[in-house]
Amino acid sequence: MGYIPNKTLEDLEFFEVTKQIADFAITPLGKVACLEMVPLTDSKAALEELNGVSEYRASFDNDNRIPNHGFEDLSPAFKLLKIENSVLEINSFRNIAAATETVNTLLKFLKKFKNYYTTVNHFSSHLKVNNEIKKEVDGVIDRFGEVRDNASEQLYALRKQIQFQKGKIAQSFNKALSHYNNLDYLDDIRESVVENKRVLAVKSMYRRKVKGGIMGSSKTGSIVFVEPEATLQYSREIQNLLFEETEEVKRILSELTDFLRPIRDQIKAYQSYLLHLDTLYARARHAAVIDALLPILSDQQELEFKNAFHPLLLRAHQLENKKTFPQDIQLSPKSRIVVISGPNAGGKSITLKTVGLLQLMLQSGILIPVHEKSRFCWFDSILTDIGDNQSIENHLSTYSYRLKNMKGFLKKCDDKTLFLIDEFGTGSDPELGGALAEVILEDFYEHHSFGLITTH
Structure with missing residues (x-):
């Protein structure tokens, strides 16, 4: 069973990436969905997301750009449609009609260009064009939001x-x-x-x-x-007529609501689809900004990131017009664990965090800034021990805390585990720390786990 704890996401600043992606969403619901993104537990689903984002990004540069997917939140309407005899407000009808028309346009477009957007088209395979909704709503409500005379x-x-x-x-x-x-x-x-x-x-x-x-x-x-x-x-007569008009408008809108009530689930599916497209779009825009792409999925358990950039560092340097230097990192069955040693402030932690964050992004359906010949695989568990992590609550020293953390790692790790440990063996007497580090490292190796370790 996969295990990527929230601590790993925080250690690697994954949520800073989702914040950047959320800025590109065009709907409030889309922004929320981007902020809530976490690594997926299903590798097949993650790969579909990656392919979808990759196709969406490609659409920015060709003549067959995917049409607009914007929509207003229909959630209040869904709640009312569940209540018997409830009547929707005019704005809700207009928003439903607009969302339906948007979906219809997208479905027709994706069907026409399915060879270009295979995955994005697949995401809509459970949906059907519905021309009746807009026809019924437009027959009652005009473009100014008024109920038509006829x-x-x-x-x-x-x-x-x-x-x-x-x-x-x-x-x-x-x-x-x-x-x-x-x-x-x-x-x-x-x-x-x-x-x-x-x-x-x-x-x-x-x-x-x-x-x-x-x-x-x-x-x-x-x-x-x-x-x-x-x-x-005449005023009294007109007041009576206006009352009758109001009652008739209520009756008409009630009838229109009753038309929509049985197809509530279909309309909900439309909104879910548009929301999904907004997250794909936001990830594609983010990818375009940091020049991210989908590397090659390896048929064996290996990871090779060529010209890999730390995405947060890259974005920060872009805004400051500074140059960012890429790195090459490789983990393979013959070289599963890499130890990076060197002086402090030598960039060891950045290398470790780059690998971890890029892997988290891929497993969350987010493209990464690497060379197109890079290769990646899937890890069920990604575990981190980065920084001081002194536990004040439990009155544990840094060393005791890290020892406890390592024991937890060893219980969970296997050949589908990626572990990232910063300043391995520190926090104790160097001789004792070194001996324990050696024992723990051997244990990781025997579990066939993959990992990066920094030390000095």
């Missing part, structure tokens, strides 16, 4: 009546305005708007001479705002 015969009739009544209101109001203005009952502004209704601006001394409903007054009290009596009846 969404139902009843709604069409109601809105026609509402427009007729609005015309009557305008006609009667203008008549009253002209009449009372001729009598000099109105202020210079003549009219205003209160509660979305046109009202007469009546001089307060004439308020009893103007028939209608008082809607308020000015701050000084010199003007009284009156809705003419002639328009009141």
Whole structure:
């Protein structure tokens, strides 16, 4: 069973890489998914991810670029669709229709260019084009986010009546305005708007001479705002019609929600697919920036990184316009364990961390900055002992802690284990530390494990 502890990810700064990748995602959900990336337990799945990212990166440089995959989060809609008699908001319908259309476009594109994007196309093999969703939504909601007049015969009739009544209101109001203005009952502004209704601006001394409903007054009290009596009846009628319109719109949206409810799982699958594409895209963009690629998968347990860069160091130097120097590292059945010795600040730890981080990235479906002739294999376990690691809680010395750590390593290691130990044998008396290091190293060797060790 594979074992890559969280400590390994932290020691090798894996989450700093996922943060950089997350910056390239174009959706909030995609950013979260990138930040949550960890090594996969299935080598076949990891290789599929790597191939998918590699294909996506290649699409940036050719004429058949993979279309846009952006989408709005549909999760709130999924929750509502589970609740009987619930009704989605108009924005949810529009977002679902847009996501569906995006998926349809992608499915048609990938089918057409499946020879270019074999893996990315395979990721969509469980999905089918659905033209009905957009057709139904567009038949009800227009591009401005309004329910169409012709969404139902009843709604069409109601809105026609509402427009007729609005015309009557305008006609009667203008008549009253002209009449009372001729009598000099109105202020210079003549009219205003209160509660979305046109009202007469009546001089307060004439308020009893103007028939209608008082809607308020000015701050000084010199003007009284009156809705003419002639328009009141039409206003009451239009309020009734508007209520009926609201009820009809609710009914139409409820019907549209009921149409989507049985295909909720299909829409969820669409969002999951678009989310997956966003993580592929983000990893591909990251790969393009650090010039990363997919090395050759070896048919035996071996690792050969040529011109390998530490990805975080490379990115930092890129931003500072500094040169980064690559390294060559090889582990093979005949040379499974490499000991790197030398003075402090000589780059030993960087070499060790480069190997570990690049291997973690590959097993997480992330391309790495190496030469294309590099080779890699799969490790079920990746174990690290890097840095001081003094345990204050357990009052263990550095040496005691590391000895305990080594015992844990030896219980888990086998021929599919990669171990990385920095400053091996330190933290104790040099003679004792050296003797114990030799015993532990022999044990690793007998387990046929692979590893890098630094010492001085």
